[in-house]
Amino acid sequence: MQSLRELYRYGMGPSSSHTMGPRRAAEAFRKKHSQAAKVLVTLYGSLSLTGRGHLTDQAVTQGLFPLPCEVIWSTETLCDHPNGMRFEARSLDGDCMGVWIGFSVGGGELLEMGASGRETPRRYPQTTMEEILHWATTRGNPIWALAEAQEGSDLWDHLGFVWIKMQEAVAAGLDEEGSLPGGLNLQRKARGFLTRARQLRRSAGRTGLLSAYALAVSEHNAAGGHVVTAPTCGSCGVLPSVLMYLRRELNLEEDYILRALATAGLVGNVVKHNASISGAEVGCQGEVGVACAMAAAGAAQLLGGSPHQIEYAAEIGLEHHLGLTCDPILGLVQVPCIERNAFAAIRGLAAAEFALLSDGRHLISFDQVVEAMQLTGHDLPSLYRETAQGGLAKVYIGSGMRQQRHSS
Numbered sequence: 403m404q405s406l407r408e409l410y411r412y413g414m415g416p417s418s419s420h421t422m423g424p425r426r427a428a429e430a431f432r433k434k435h436s437q438a439a440k441v442l443v444t445l446y447g448s449l450s451l452t453g454r455g456h457l458t459d460q461a462v463t464q465g466l467f468p469l470p471c472e473v474i475w476s477t478e479t480l481c482d483h484p485n486g487m488r489f490e491a492r493s494l495d496g497d498c499m500g501v502w503i504g505f506s507v508g509g510g511e512l513l514e515m516g517a518s519g520r521e522t523p524r525r526y527p528q529t530t531m532e533e534i535l536h537w538a539t540t541r542g543n544p545i546w547a548l549a550e551a552q553e554g555s556d557l558w559d560h561l562g563f564v565w566i567k568m569q570e571a572v573a574a575g576l577d578e579e580g581s582l583p584g585g586l587n588l589q590r591k592a593r594g595f596l597t598r599a600r601q602l603r604r605s606a607g608r609t610g611l612l613s614a615y616a617l618a619v620s621e622h623n624a625a626g627g628h629v630v631t632a633p634t635c636g637s638c639g640v641l642p643s644v645l646m647y648l649r650r651e652l653n654l655e656e657d658y659i660l661r662a663l664a665t666a667g668l669v670g671n672v673v674k675h676n677a678s679i680s681g682a683e684v685g686c687q688g689e690v691g692v693a694c695a696m697a698a699a700g701a702a703q704l705l706g707g708s709p710h711q712i713e714y715a716a717e718i719g720l721e722h723h724l725g726l727t728c729d730p731i732l733g734l735v736q737v738p739c740i741e742r743n744a745f746a747a748i749r750g751l752a753a754a755e756f757a758l759l760s761d762g763r764h765l766i767s768f769d770q771v772v773e774a775m776q777l778t779g780h781d782l783p784s785l786y787r788e789t790a791q792g793g794l795a796k797v798y799i800g801s802g803m804r805q806q807r808h809s810s
Contacts, residue, residue, distance in 0.1 A: 428465025455733025575618025684779025691723030729793030
C-alpha cells in the first residue's frame, strides 16, 4: 500500500478524480512543455460526461495557465478506463511538441498510460486488513501504530496539516449561506442545521451536529472550495464530521484525532489497493461507502475499541453501502452527494457503537466486503458509475422535460 499522504490529499473540489487529478496532470504537463503555444486536452468517458458539472475544464485551464488550451469532450472510453485524458502540446506552427496520455484513478491520483504500477511506490508490506490485524495483535499494538512504524514520526506533521484543513473546511462551510453554483439553485443547509441542532435534545442534537459538519464540508467542496480527500472529494465530509463531533463530545486532545486519522487512513488504503475509491469505476460505494468505513474505524478507536472491533466497525460501514450508485444530477457533486455525506457520517458513528457492543467477532471480514464491493462495482452498468446517464440524474432530466412539455 502507498503512503497515507497519497490518500489524504488537499486540493480543489468538487471531485478528486474529475478536478484534482486533471489539474495535477495539467500542472505537470505545463512544467514539461512551458514553451508550447497551445495545449489540446481531450477528456474521455466519465471525465467528459460529467466534467462540466465537476469543473474539470476549469481545473485543466487553471493548471495549464498561462498556456492557452482547448478542451475537447469525448464520450468514448480510453483503454477501457472511465477517466482518460490526453494532453498535446502544439507549437506556433501547429506541430506536435509532446503528448501525455493517462488516467485519473481516484483520490486525485494519476496513472500514466503504459505505467506498470501506481504513481508512488509502496510504503506498507501489508495489503489487507487481515495482515494489519495480525501485525497489531501479535505485537500488542494499536492499528494506528503501523502507520508510524512504516512512515516514520514525520507522518504526524502531515496528519496535523490534514486535520487543520478538515476543520477549516467545516468552518468555511458553516459560514456560508445562499445557493450553490451549477444550475440546481440548491440551498446551503449546514449553517441552519447547526443553529437548530444546538436547540435540540441530546439524541436529536447529535444527528443535527453530525449533519451540519458533514454538510458544511460537502457544500464547501461542491462550490469548488479546497478540501482533503477522505478518501475522495465527493465523500470528503464524512470523516471530518465524525471526528469533529467526537472531539467536542469527548473533549479529546489533538493526538487522539491524529491517531484516528491514521487508523481511518489504513482502512481507506486497503480499499484503494485491493479495489477502487473511484465513483467512475465502482460507483458511490467506493466513495461514500469507503468514507463511512473510515469514519467508523476512526470512531471505534476513539471510543476505546480493540483492533478487531475497529475492523468490525469498518466492515459494517462498507457492507451497508454495497451497490450504492454514482448518479449525480447534472453531473454536479451536489444531489445526492451532499446529503449522502451526512447520512454516512451518522451511519459511521452508529457502526462504531454497534461494533463496540460486540466482542469484534463476525462472519464476513472487511477484506471480503472489499472484494464484494469490487465485484459489485464492475457489475454496475456504466449508467450508474458517474456518467449522469442513469438513476437520479435520468429521472431528474426526465421530470424537467415533462414539465416543459406540460407548460408548453
